[in-house]
Amino acid sequence: GDWDFWLDWKDRRWWVTLTPILLITFPAATQYFMWEKMRLPIGATFCVMTLHFGQWMNRVFNFYMWAWFPVNFVTPSLMIPSAIFLDVTLMMTGSYMFTALFGGMGWSLLFYPANWTWLAPFHLAVKHPSGPLMSIADLMGMEYVRSATPEYIRIIERGTLRTF
Numbered sequence: 001g002d003w004d005f006w007l008d009w010k011d012r013r014w015w016v017t018l019t020p021i022l023l024i025t026f027p028a029a030t031q032y033f034m035w036e037k038m039r040l041p042i043g044a045t046f047c048v049m050t051l052h053f054g055q056w057m058n059r060v061f062n063f064y065m066w067a068w069f070p071v072n073f074v075t076p077s078l079m080i081p082s083a084i085f086l087d088v089t090l091m092m093t094g095s096y097m098f099t100a101l102f103g104g105m106g107w108s109l110l111f112y113p114a115n116w117t118w119l120a121p122f123h124l125a126v127k128h129p130s131g132p133l134m135s136i137a138d139l140m141g142m143e144y145v146r147s148a149t150p151e152y153i154r155i156i157e158r159g160t161l162r163t164f
Helices: 014-023 025-038 043-066 080-093 096-109 111-123 136-143 152-159
Strands: 125-127 133-135
Touching (some): 025 080, 096 111, 111 136, 133 136
């Protein structure tokens, strides 16, 4: 959804919570099919790789080439380490229950550390010429105005009382 599209909406509360929960359904279904029908423990990784490829095609062609947004402003989240962990858990245990318990937990716990490397530079503090101190992601959100940006996003961000 929108939480994964825009860089300034990738906040510390909702993006980290909602994205892994919403994105585990299709890899889990693909993992079940490939394990039952072909005995290949690569279902989640295959699904995430095709999803990641499709997301990059969408972001480059639609957002960059058509709407002229910078590519790093709409970068998709990285789910590949989480999918590999889910597949390895199924391969090692062979049980759907243990894969659901431990693999699902690892899926969500690996999500944020896997995205730290490319997301960290956008959380650096900068001083805006008009006065306020904000992160680079927030500054990008202020400079590239989107007409359909809901205002509740900014209210949530103000309510976290975060510090730099």
